Amino acid sequence: MxxxxxxxxxxxxxxxxxxxxxxxxxxxxxxxxxxxxxxxxxxxxxxxxxxxxxxxxxxxxxxxxxxxxxxxxxxxxxxxxxxxxxxxxxxxxxxxxxxxxxxxxxxxxxxxxxxxxxxxxxxxxxxxxxxxxxxxxxxxxxxxxxxxxxxxxxxxxxxxxxxxxxxxxFPRVNKGRRIHDYITKCDIDTSFMVDSGRRGKSLIYKEVIKTVGNAQRNIIFVSQYPPDSELLKIMITLSHKGVKTTIITSHQNDFVFTSFPQNIIYNVLTFSIKNNPNIKLVHFSKKVHIKLIVIDYKHALFGSHNFSQLGGLFGTEEIAFHTTNAELISGFKKFIATHIDN
Incomplete structure (x- = not known):
């Protein structure tokens, strides 16, 4: 099994x-x-x-x-x-x-x-x-x-x-919530991270920045929210070094892209990657709610975090995993190939 x-x-x-x-x-x-x-x-x-x-x-x-x-x-x-x-x-x-x-x-x-x-x-x-x-x-x-x-x-x-x-x-909610963000090793290839909800802080986003920044060949980013702020800057910098990024998100009529002020992030993204051959934006045929980043098919980050800086700014409690587990990454690769229409 x-x-x-x-x-x-x-x-x-x-x-x-x-x-x-x-x-x-x-x-x-x-x-x-x-x-x-x-x-x-x-x-x-x-x-x-x-x-x-x-x-x-x-x-x-x-x-x-x-x-x-x-x-x-x-x-x-x-x-x-x-x-x-x-x-x-x-x-x-x-x-x-x-x-x-x-x-x-x-x-x-x-x-x-x-x-x-x-x-x-x-x-x-x-x-x-x-x-x-x-x-x-x-x-x-x-x-x-x-x-x-x-x-x-x-x-x-x-x-x-x-x-x-x-x-x-699970029981760490309300008065029992963690005071600080938290990371722990589950095993040799998987770490568990918790954002405790401190306004302006996100350990998970920092881990994403660090891991994506080390990409050598390709990045697959899947979220309902486009990459923003420092993460977007890193993707653009890496694209000039030949690293290919695929951003997979919801259909173009989703309110995240059409309603103010949510659409500001999307408009910044589309302007920033215009005419960039190494960054591909894919709109899926329906709403995307996955939270997943795969880097070089060697690292994956997944969980509840949308990988947007806004979550940290608003003090959102989140969890995520960072893994190099080959079985998990292979499963993500297969899921993307099976479910997402490019």
Missing amino acids: STFEIQNPADFFQSFKLYAIRAKRNIWIQTMNFDPGEYIDEIVSILINAAKNGIDVRINVDWLAERFYEGRYAILYIRKNPLVEDFNQKRQKMYASLRAAGVTLTITNKPNFLTSVFPSYRRNHIKMFIVDNEIAWVGGVNLMKYSFENLDLMVKTTDKSIIHALVDQ
Whole structure:
């Protein structure tokens, strides 16, 4: 049996359900979004049954979920939106049913005045799923319908050192969150990194800068957000030395590229790489939510971080892995070849 499997959202959905139904001890989930509806109602039913049967079911979900409607939220929430508020009532009923069954559901980063108006600030963006401390998934998928319709991936693993790192991180929310960013070796070829949510700081982004800066031949960058700031500068510098970069992101009509102020980063990117033969921008046919960088097919970075400097500026809690594991990198290479249309 392989230690790792790279799964698309549909495969992850079926895989997680199978293991959750058979859980013997615990099911722990961390997600930024948690919306009632298609896909999620089925998972909620499984979690309720598990909790009623004595399984330790815990869910960490960020408060920002309560501002989401139809897969998006307003950057500024000054006036109440009836559609958002009505949908959140359905979400709260779902939360109540889970708690009534014995599920421990923790809301992370409840708002103060600033974050109630500007909800992007100080978010917990981490996604992880753990069953019986024996199998885990980490990647970009949240618990909402739209997550299962995006181009996304989850890394399924039975690697004990990686699962141990995730189990250790799971309870570190709210007052238990880490004070400092954190990096630890899982094994000889994989490191686990945590951004603790310090405003203006991101250990993960620094690791990305360092690793990409050492590229010799090629870089594959996959994210819903284009590379920005120092990372973009490094890619351009390397391109003049012959290093080829492929940037894979969502379709051109995605709000990240069409709505102000999000589109500023995209406009800077397209202007900066215009007529650069060594940097290729690929718009996938639907929304991309993967967070993955592969360097020279020798290094890969993946997790919840979008590899944008904005996450650090806003004090976002994130996790990521840096690996040189040949099995994992081969899996990423195959996933890209199978799922992404160039």
